[in-house]
Amino acid sequence: MQEAEIKPYALEQAASLQDVHLRLGMRRLLLLALAAGLLGAFLLSLAVGSVNIPLGEIVTILTGGQASRATWETIVLNFRLPKALTALLAGAALAVGGAQMQTLFRNPLADPYVLGISSGASLGVALVVMSAGTTGSVLVAGLGLFGDFRLAAAASLGAAVVLALVLVVARRVQSVVTLLILGLMFGYTTGALVSLLVYFSLADRVQIYLNWTFGSFGGVTWGQMPVFAPAILLGLGGAFLLIKPLNALLLGEAYARSMGVNVRRIRAGIVASTALLAGAVTAFCGPIGFLGIAVPHLCRGILGTSDHGTLIPASALLGGIVALLADLVAQVPGSQVTLPLNAVTALIGAPVVIWIILRRRSLQVSFGG
Numbered sequence: 001m002q003e004a005e006i007k008p009y010a011l012e013q014a015a016s017l018q019d020v021h022l023r024l025g026m027r028r029l030l031l032l033a034l035a036a037g038l039l040g041a042f043l044l045s046l047a048v049g050s051v052n053i054p055l056g057e058i059v060t061i062l063t064g065g066q067a068s069r070a071t072w073e074t075i076v077l078n079f080r081l082p083k084a085l086t087a088l089l090a091g092a093a094l095a096v097g098g099a100q101m102q103t104l105f106r107n108p109l110a111d112p113y114v115l116g117i118s119s120g121a122s123l124g125v126a127l128v129v130m131s132a133g134t135t136g137s138v139l140v141a142g143l144g145l146f147g148d149f150r151l152a153a154a155a156s157l158g159a160a161v162v163l164a165l166v167l168v169v170a171r172r173v174q175s176v177v178t179l180l181i182l183g184l185m186f187g188y189t190t191g192a193l194v195s196l197l198v199y200f201s202l203a204d205r206v207q208i209y210l211n212w213t214f215g216s217f218g219g220v221t222w223g224q225m226p227v228f229a230p231a232i233l234l235g236l237g238g239a240f241l242l243i244k245p246l247n248a249l250l251l252g253e254a255y256a257r258s259m260g261v262n263v264r265r266i267r268a269g270i271v272a273s274t275a276l277l278a279g280a281v282t283a284f285c286g287p288i289g290f291l292g293i294a295v296p297h298l299c300r301g302i303l304g305t306s307d308h309g310t311l312i313p314a315s316a317l318l319g320g321i322v323a324l325l326a327d328l329v330a331q332v333p334g335s336q337v338t339l340p341l342n343a344v345t346a347l348i349g350a351p352v353v354i355w356i357i358l359r360r361r362s363l364q365v366s367f368g369g
Contacts, residue, residue, distance in 0.1 A: 027303050027310050034317035038088070041324040045084040046076055048333045079218075082225060084324060087217040089232040090285050091295075091323025092316035093277035096239045098292030099299070099315045100274050103246050103308070104267065105180050111292035112278035114180065115166050115271065116187035117159050121282040122213070123190040124158025125151055129209045130197040151212060152224065152283045159279030162186055166275065170268045176253070179267070214340035215286035217327050224284060231280035238273035239312055242266065246308040288323075289342050290349030295319045298352060322348065 046058045053072050060067055062081075067073045097112030105114070113119075128150060169182050198206055220228050245266040248256040253263050281288060299314040300306055326348055330339045 023304070027305065030303055031310070031314060031317065034314060034321065038317050038320050038324075041321045041328075042084055042088060045087065045324045045328055046080045048328060049075075049080065049331055050334070050336055051075060052333070078222075082220055082222055083218045083327070085225070086220040086228065086285065087323040087327045088320040089229060090217060090281045090288060091291055091319035091321070093232045093235060093281050093319070094288060094291040095295035095299075095315040095319025095322075096236055096312055097274040097277040099296040099308070099311055100239060100242070100246065100270050101292070102296055103249055103306075104270050105176050106252075107180070108297070109293060110180075111289075112274050113187075113282075113287065113289075113292070115183035115275065116162050116185075116190060117166075117275050117278045118282050118287045119187040119190035119194070120162030121155035121159040121279060122287065123194050124154040124156070124161075125212055126194045126197045126209055127158070128154040129205050129212075130201040152219075152227075155283035156279065158190075159275070159282060162190065163272070163275040163279060166271055167268055170271045171264055176267065179271075212286050213342070215288045215342045215345075217285055217323070217341065219286075220284050228280060228284045231276060235273050235277035235280065236316060238269065238276070242269055242273065243308045243312060246270070246312075250306060287342070288345060290345045290353075291319055291322060291326075294349035294352045295322055 043055060043058055046062075047053050047055050051072075053067075053076065057067050057072055058076060061073050061076045067076075094112055098110070101110040101112060101114055102108060104110075165186060166179075166183060170179055173179050173182070198209065201209075245256065245261050248259050248261050249263075249266070256263055256266070278292075295318050296311065296315050299311055299318055302318075303310055303314055305311065322345075326341065326344045329348075330341045330344045332339060
């Protein structure tokens with residue numbers, strides 16, 4: 001290569017490298033902005049509600065000081081703080097689980113519940129609630145809407161059974177399409193059993209079950225947090241450990257195998273991580289819809305990349321923000337009215353997905369870049 005040709009080539013390479021550094025810098029700034037947004041949404045969720053509390057008082061309470069009114073301290077520490085932590089963790093869990101499922105199945109409409117985990121949890125709750133109604137058992141006598149740990153235990157058991165079946169299948173089948181179809185069949189089967197239980201149950205027990213399906217972040221108490229939080233953090237930790245294999249899967253399983261990735265083992269790891277995240281959220285909060293679909297797409301659009309080294313933390317941060325804001329809207333600040341959380345997440349998530357689809361003019365989502 002002549003010297004006259006080398007100089008333009010070197011300049012072009014330097015410009016390209018500078019452009020890469022610029023994009024990385026912008027993505028770091030966006031992650032910092034999302035972290036700041038999450039902190040703001042968290043404080044806002046503690047300050048706003050049926051009783052509005054000044055942000056200064058919130059900071060005083062959180063730092064161990066004494067609030068101007070004793071009731072404010074009780075409201076924040078006993079009610080709003082555990083609910084805000086639950087919303088933050090649940091939103092992060094569902095968003096990260098959705099990002100993993102969309103990459104694994106290369107499907108823009110995949111979410112953490114695509115493998116039937118939510119249906120298994122619903123069956124566990126239905127068995128506890130409906131059996132009490134049909135047999136006259138006192139198993140759930142005095143059961144609150146979301147406050148009884150037995151609902152969470154029943155949902156966890158149901159999700160665990162479906163998870164075990166999915167993990168067995170994931171290690172045996174070759175195609176992710178087959179795994180997806182089998183997961184959907186697990187969901188339909190458990191859904192059919194729930195329908196039968198609903199059909200033969202008493203009206204008051206059906207109402208308890210339906211209330212659970214509306215979703216809520218307000219049911220996790222401080223006593224349940226030592227179970228809920230570690231489960232979510234374990235699932236998120238698994239997702240962060242799988243960042244490199246997830247990036248390899250962006251170009252397909254054949255490419256991932258050529259890079260030395262054990263696809264079956266990684267597939268089982270992704271399924272286990274997502275199932276743990278979705279199962280824990282469903283067990284303690286009910287089936288929360290749309291966050292797992294919408295948030296990963298939003299992150300790809302904001303960051304301009306599908307690199308999981310950026311996408312996973314961004315999804316966790318933005319998922320927490322959206323969950324906190326959705327819960328805030330559901331509480332209808334300044335009133336005693338509480339809207340179904342799933343209705344709010346659908347109203348937020350559906351327009352986002354529609355906008356993304358129309359913008360791309362196709363259901364095909366770019367998983368490269």
